[in-house]
Amino acid sequence: MxxxxRAIYRELGDITTQLDAAANSDSEEKARHLVGLRRRYAEQSAKVATxxxxxxxxxxxxxxxxQDVLRKYRELTNEARSAIAYHQASWPASMLGTKPDEYREASNKLTALHSxxxxxxxxxxxADAERLIG
Structure with a gap:
């Protein structure tokens, strides 16, 4: 288990790396690629959260x-979820190519938080959970 x-979290890291690269590209396919990566990230996030x-x-x-580690897990996870929801609401697919510098900055902040x-x-x-569950 x-x-x-851990493997899913590694995959989320890989997707984040791809999101970061796409956010910093000038490709004409940027918006479509970002939307696909966002979808994959959301699917894997939901799977691992469950x-x-x-x-x-x-x-x-x-x-x-x-209890302390559980509380911190939920607090940090809620913070990460809120950040991604805010980011995606602020940067819908239709706006992805409109302000590239601002988008890169917002994307880089989100990448750092999620990392x-x-x-x-x-x-x-x-590690703590594995020790406590046994």
Whole structure:
């Protein structure tokens, strides 16, 4: 279970790298490519969120020693979800080519936030959860 979750987080990192490259390109296919990558990211994010909630958070819920890390996981995950929702609402597909410098800046900020989130989940949360679940 933990290996599969980590693999999906690695895939999300790969998709983020592709999103970043696409955001910084001047390709005529940029908008279409970004929309496809956004969709893939959303699908994998939903999949891993469900897995983590059902297979990691649920078993930890009754463990008093897990409450701090669970709270932080949910807090950071909600922050990451809010950031991506705001970004996508601010930059619908129809606007992706209109202000390239502003889009790159917004995209780079989102990439940094999501990278930090993934690193914490994989490096801290999953390690703690694996130890606590046994």
């Amino acid at each position: 933990f290996d599969e979750i 897995m983590v909630e059902e297979q990691v958070c649920a078993p930890l819920t009754g463990k008093p020693e897990a 930090a989130h993934r690193q914490w989940v994989v490096g801290t949360f999953l």
